[in-house]
Amino acid sequence: MLSRLGFARYVSKFIKTFPVQCRKGCNGYLSSISTNNRFYSSKDSKVGLFSLDLHQPKDFLDHAKRAMQECNTLRETIRNSLGTNVLSPRETLLHLDEISNKVCSVIDASELCRSVHASAEWRNAASSAFQILSEYIAELNADTALYQSLVPITSNPEIMQNLTEEERRMAILLQKEFERDAIHLSDQERERVQQLNSFVVQLETMFTENLVRHKSFELEGPLVDDVYKTIPKSVICQNIQQNNSRDDSVTLTTEPHIANSLLKYSQSANLRREIFMEANTACPQNLDVLDALIKQRHELAQAMGYPSYAHYFLSDKMAMHPDNVMKFLHNVKNASQQQYNHDMQTLSMVKSQIEGTTEELKPWDLSHYTGIVKSHLFEGQDDAGSLAGYFTVDQTLEGLKDLVQRLFGIRMTEVDMNANETWDVDGSGVSTLRKYEFVEEKSDKPLGCVYFDLHPRPNKYTHAAHFTVRCGCEVFESRSSGEAVHQLPIVALVCNLSPPYAGTGSASILSHAEVETLTHEFGHCLHSLLSRTSFQHLSGTRAAMDFVETPSHLLEYYVWNKQFLQKIGSHYESGKSIPEDKIDNLIKSKNSFQSLEIQSQCVYAMFDQTIFGQPENWQGSTTDLFRKLHQENGLMFAEGTHWHSKFSHLVSYGAGYYSYLYASIFSADIWATCFQDGATAFDKNTGEKYWKEILVHGGSKDPNQMLRSMLGREPDVSTFFSRLSRSV
Known part of the structure; x- marks a missing residue:
C-alpha cells in the first residue's frame, strides 16, 4: 500500500492542492518542525523523533500552533498582494507551497506518530495535532484570497508561457483543487463544506484507529494441538502478549503474521475456519463508522456539485469517471474469468482427494490448498517446505x-x-x-x-x-x-x-x-x-x-x-545459497493461481466504487452489498463475516482502490518492454532512464506523458493479460 500519499487523503483538499511537505522558501527559514536540511549525527543531542525537532509529546501541539501562525503570515502577504505586483507569479506559487509545507511538516509526522508510536502519550499528542491541523486545512480550503491569487496567473496566456512546465502544472492543479473544494460557492455553502470535511476526517480517523486494536480470542480443546502443530508454542508465546502457559488453551490475536500462517499451513479445517472467522469479524465497530463515512462523503460531494463521492474523487485522476473505472474492472475480470474457473476447479478437486469428501471449497481453504498445489506442481516450492529459512x-x-x-x-x-x-x-x-x-x-x-x-x-x-x-x-x-x-x-x-x-x-x-x-x-x-x-x-x-x-x-x-533471488536467498543457519532448481520452480509458480487474486481485487474495487457511488445504485447494508458482489462474480463468501470492516483502503483509497490494478497494467508493460522481462533488471542505462523518465518527476508531469516517454509509445494492456494465460 502506498499509505500515505501524504495527508492528501485525510485532510480536506487543501492538502490535495498543497499536499506535500517542504517548500520552505521565501521567508528566511526552512520549516516550523525541521530546522536544518542536513541529517543530524546519531550522537547529536538536537536530533528528535523521526530526525525532526520533536523531543517530547507536547512538541506536536507547539509545532502545530507555530505552523498555523506562520501560515497566517503568509496568507496575509498573499492577500495584500492581490491586484498589485508585490509578488511575481512564481513568488505567489512559492508562497502557496510554503503554506502547504508549514502544515504538512507537522501533520505528516503526526500521522506517522499516531500510527506507530509505542507510547500512548505520544500517540494522543500526535492525534490532537492532526485534528487541529485538519480543521485548519478546511479553513485554508475556503480562503478566497488564496484562490484569487491563482486566477490572474492561469487566465493569462502570456504569464503561463513564461512559467516552467512544472510551475504551470502547479498553478493549474492548485486552482482546480480549490474549485473542487467549493471555493466558487457562497460563504454559507463553503461553511457547510468545511463542516462536512471535518466530519469525514474524524470518521476516517476512527476507522483507522479501530484497526490498530488487535482482537484477542481463546481456543480450547483439540484446536490447541492443531495450533502448535503448525506454529511452535515458543513462537506463539513470544509473539502473543497474553498468557499462553496453559496446555489446554491458547490465546491468539488476529495479527496478520499469525493468522495468515495458520490459514496457509494448518491441516486442520476446523482451525482454519475458526481463524478465518475471527480475523474477518475482528472490527465490527467499523461497520457503523463506514456507514457514517459513506453518508458524509456523499453529502460532501453533492455540496460541491458532484453526483457522488466517486465522481468527485475521480475528477482529477487518470480514469476521470466512475463509468471508466467500472468498465476497466469488468474488462480485467472478464479477461481472467476462464483461468479463474479452471483454478477453482483444480483446488476443489485437490480438496476432495485429500479430505476424501465431496464438501465444497470454503473461503478458509483457498490459501491452504493453493500452497499444496503449488508445492506439488513446482517440486515442493512452498514457503513452509523447501524455501523455509532461505529468506530473512x-x-x-x-x-x-x-x-x-x-x-x-x-x-x-x-x-x-x-x-x-x-x-x-x-x-x-x-x-x-x-x-x-x-x-x-x-x-x-x-x-x-x-x-x-x-x-x-x-x-x-x-x-x-x-x-x-x-x-x-x-x-x-x-x-x-x-x-x-x-x-x-x-x-x-x-x-x-x-x-x-x-x-x-x-x-x-x-x-x-x-x-x-x-x-x-x-x-x-x-x-x-x-x-x-x-x-x-x-x-x-x-x-x-x-x-x-x-x-x-x-x-x-x-x-x-x-x-x-540468488542475492537474497541464503539459509539463516547454514548460510548456503538457495538451490538454483528451487529458484527456477519459484519463478515458474509466479502466475499460478494469480487469477484468484485478480478476481478478488476486482470485487474489492467494485465494492469501493459502489459504496462511494450514487446511493440509488445499491440497497441494504454494506455487508449485504459485499456478499452480493461476491455471489454475482462467482467468489465465495462466508456468512457472518464482514471483511470490509478492516479494509483500510476504504479510508486511504476511497473510490480509488482500482488504482492497484490500474498501476499493474503500467508496471507490467514497463517491465516487459524496458526491463526486457528481467534481462536488463540490473542494467544502469535502463535504471537511469527509469529514474529520469518516471521517478524524478514525482507529480510534476502528466503520467500519460511519462509513460509515453518511458515506453516510446502508448501503454499496452495486452502484456498484463498475457501473463494470465501462463498460469498452470
Missing part, C-alpha cells in the same frame, strides 16, 4: 542495497540511531528500528534517509505502508540569497513482517510473500527519495493516485527475478 530481513535488505547500487548507482548505508529518534519502545527494551541513508555515488550527494519499522507490536498500524515524513524539494535558505538547495526527504517504511523468535536467534525469517511486501513498499520509498521537484506539492508519491502504485508494482518483479 537482513538478506532482503542486502539485496535491496545491491539493487539500488547496480541499477541507479546509489549507496544505501545503515547508520546508528539516537534513542531520541526511535518510537518502537516505551521506556524500556531495545529498538528494532533501522535507519539507512542514501547517497548518489557519482556526485557523492545525499538523497535522503529511510526508517524501517518492520515487525508487529501492540498499538501499531497493522498493514504495510510507506509514510513520507518530509518530502524532497527545492528550498531557499533565506529570502535574499536566491540560491536553492534540495531538501532531503525522510521516509518511514512500516510493515508487520514475521519477527525473530528464540529458535532462530536474531534472524527474522520471511516468507516469499513477505519479501514481496517489503519490496513493494521499498518501491514507494525510491519514488520519494529520487524525485527532484521544485514544489513539495508535486514531490515523490504526490502523483495521481491511479499512477502512483506503478513504481511499487514494478519493483515487485524483482522478487521473481533469478539474479535478485
